[in-house]
Amino acid sequence: MAEQEEQQITQPDPPVSGQSRTGRAVSLARLLHRECTRLLQLYKEKETFLSDHTPEGGRIVSLSPDSEASSAEEQVQCLHSALRQCLGLLHCVILKEEEEWGRLEGDYETMKKNVRTRLEHLLLTTKDLVETEETTLEVTPDHQCNEEVDGTGGLFGLKMWTYRVLLELIHWADHAAQTLHVLHREREGTEEI
DSSP states (O other): OHHHHHHHHHSOOOOOTTOOHHHHHHHHHHHHHHHHHHHHHHHHHHSGGGGGOOOOSSOSSOOOGGGGGSOHHHHHHHHHHHHHHHHHHHHHHHHHHHHHHOSOOSHHHHHHHHHHHHHHHHHHHHHHHHOOSSOOOOOSOOOOTTSOSTTTOHHHHHHHHHHHHHHHHHHHHHHHHHHHHHHHHHHHSOSOO
């Protein structure tokens, strides 16, 4: 049963015939959210000590305060920027974990790659939806992996920082689904996806 459930989560939703571009974007963001949630669950299973700890600190990725009152297109552009930062953080997690433990295999590693691929796809999708002649959107990761993770250093610091990054991915994937749904409602005139 758990294996079937995991296969459901890791397999993309089948395209719905006639689904609009914005509808597909919302579906993709929802799928990314489910996969990010599953990735955190797998990480907690791998790092059992996490049940006793809560990462400290606020958001790692944040939007500019004026993005709240802007149009749906501008909100998606701001979201795109946040997703680029998330992709950069995920790339750093992958890099730092490989430096520490080498290349590993297993459900956590597989899901991490799935999330990275899905996030890259969502970046391409949001770019396609809102890029204009005046606004060029990048899809490359927006983060340099040169700072010390969370200031604490060591293995524990790396593990807590990774935990924070995974929570950040869940937050922004959920935010993406909501923001893209607003854009979908404005462009298509319907709530249905």
